[in-house]
Amino acid sequence: MNSVESNQHHVLPNPKTHPFISKFKKITLPLLILITAISLGCFTRTNYYKVHYLKYSLISQTLFHSIGSIFSVSPSKPVYIPSHCVLWMAPFLSGGGYSSEGWSYILALHNHTKIHTFRLAIEHHGDLESLEFWEGLPQDMKNLAYELYQTQCNINETIVICHSEPGAWYPPLFQTLPCPPSFYSEFKSVIGRTMFETDRVNGEHVERCNRMDYVWVPTEFHKSTFIESGVVASKVVKIVQPIDVEFFDPVKYTPLDFGSTEKLILGSGVSKGFVFLSIFKWEYRKGWDVLLKSYLKEFSKDDSVALYLLTNPYHTDRDFGNKILDFVESSDIGEPVSGWPSVYVIDAHIAQSDLPRVYRAADAFVLPSRGEGWGRPLVEAMSMSLPVIATNWSGPTEYLTEDNSYPLPVDRMSEVMEGPFKGHLWAEPSESKLRVLMRRVMDNPAEAKAKGRKAREDMIREFSPEIVADIVADHIQNILGR
Ligand SMILES: *[C@@H]1O[C@H](CO)[C@@H](O)[C@H](O)[C@H]1NC(C)=O
Ligand SMILES: *[C@@H]1O[C@H](CO)[C@@H](O)[C@H](O)[C@H]1NC(C)=O
Numbered sequence: 001m002n003s004v005e006s007n008q009h010h011v012l013p014n015p016k017t018h019p020f021i022s023k024f025k026k027i028t029l030p031l032l033i034l035i036t037a038i039s040l041g042c043f044t045r046t047n048y049y050k051v052h053y054l055k056y057s058l059i060s061q062t063l064f065h066s067i068g069s070i071f072s073v074s075p076s077k078p079v080y081i082p083s084h085c086v087l088w089m090a091p092f093l094s095g096g097g098y099s100s101e102g103w104s105y106i107l108a109l110h111n112h113t114k115i116h117t118f119r120l121a122i123e124h125h126g127d128l129e130s131l132e133f134w135e136g137l138p139q140d141m142k143n144l145a146y147e148l149y150q151t152q153c154n155i156n157e158t159i160v161i162c163h164s165e166p167g168a169w170y171p172p173l174f175q176t177l178p179c180p181p182s183f184y185s186e187f188k189s190v191i192g193r194t195m196f197e198t199d200r201v202n203g204e205h206v207e208r209c210n211r212m213d214y215v216w217v218p219t220e221f222h223k224s225t226f227i228e229s230g231v232v233a234s235k236v237v238k239i240v241q242p243i244d245v246e247f248f249d250p251v252k253y254t255p256l257d258f259g260s261t262e263k264l265i266l267g268s269g270v271s272k273g274f275v276f277l278s279i280f281k282w283e284y285r286k287g288w289d290v291l292l293k294s295y296l297k298e299f300s301k302d303d304s305v306a307l308y309l310l311t312n313p314y315h316t317d318r319d320f321g322n323k324i325l326d327f328v329e330s331s332d333i334g335e336p337v338s339g340w341p342s343v344y345v346i347d348a349h350i351a352q353s354d355l356p357r358v359y360r361a362a363d364a365f366v367l368p369s370r371g372e373g374w375g376r377p378l379v380e381a382m383s384m385s386l387p388v389i390a391t392n393w394s395g396p397t398e399y400l401t402e403d404n405s406y407p408l409p410v411d412r413m414s415e416v417m418e419g420p421f422k423g424h425l426w427a428e429p430s431e432s433k434l435r436v437l438m439r440r441v442m443d444n445p446a447e448a449k450a451k452g453r454k455a456r457e458d459m460i461r462e463f464s465p466e467i468v469a470d471i472v473a474d475h476i477q478n479i480l481g482r
């Protein structure tokens, strides 16, 4: 789950390529050393908290206040520079759900027409940095990160957006730059942006949400689950998630050739008449078990079909091939007379810039997840005009319709059996209906194509960056006008 999503190695930032060192140049050298030591994990947990308080007080006193005074003495400039700031704090350098969501807001807001009433600043927060992810970003995003990281703000004129799971909010339950970076009351306003994948929010997180001035959630599903769990209703605001429909535009790309990165796990791999794609972290929540069962029971070698699983580890090793074979062996799935349909795994890192070409290589996207916050690969696939089969529960109900996709019915609710959210409920997607839908999308290309076309239209109309930036800017405007 997102709350414990961090599973990447901690990568040491290289000062030359790492944008987030620059802010600290303004602070005294000892603090920089301190921060470096913290990020190197040189401190025990107890020490960390001591250091953490020191760091946070230095940041609030030194950084913000000295910047504040720079600002107040600066002469009036011919160009009007708004004094208000929106400081967006998210795992910008981590990759993963919150990271890409954070980026999509920043990119959308950056050149939005209404932005002249506030300046935008960013800060990395909420998860470990991944050098691999940073290096895979397009150059214009890197440049934007450098630029926005250096925005200087008055603390009392800043709206902070803590875009992460509530455990990362001040005081954080794990090691991360706190958000807000100083006392809640010192800022103009503090907003938590978060979401969840089960039917409820736990008590600790509810408390953290209620400490915020507002809690932004992406869907009606979250509005109701958060409020039912005890988050103050007047604080909860729905802000949908943008999808970069210009970047995820099928006409701009050719299919990616996976070459040696694809591993054939089952089947002969000789004929790929129809390709199903799924993208997910290897966790039970994603319903990979349901997907494999439905696919292997419905299809055989004769169908010349292939299933591509683009996955990465989630508290597991990378040996997905054996996990799949073990699962099949211990299940009730018998090998068809003609042989298994092909199953491929791709677990190599795919750069963000290559991602659209992955979708282009598929005929349909399928994700029978038990619960999703938003379902980023789903909207990416829809923006790429792919027909999508996805569980009709939780976040994706915000955008899945009979016209734009194949909403997969739920059999029943089931209990989360392990992890910090044990006892919560999520959905069991119907294995038999998944079989029916996979067969249907393959056998009815005209219908599938029409749904894909409608999917892209809906993404453009409801979630394109300009539309969502408008919604965000309006909310910020309201807060500033107060
Ligand atoms: C927004 O930025 C993108 C790329 O940075 C650019 O192509 C586009 O024209 C910009 N739009 C506006 C309204 O400035
Ligand atoms: C914020 O603080 C600065 C410097 O301390 C001061 O000049 C400014 O008037 C304050 N703004 C508000 C809105 O209180």
Ligand SMILES: *[C@@H]1O[C@H](CO)[C@@H](O)[C@H](O)[C@H]1NC(C)=O
Pocket (backbone or CB within 6 Å): 392, 397, 402, 407, 408, 409
């Ligand atoms: C999907 O779920 C919604 C309720 O969230 C329901 O109204 C709709 O009929 C469902 N669609 C399908 C195909 O099951």
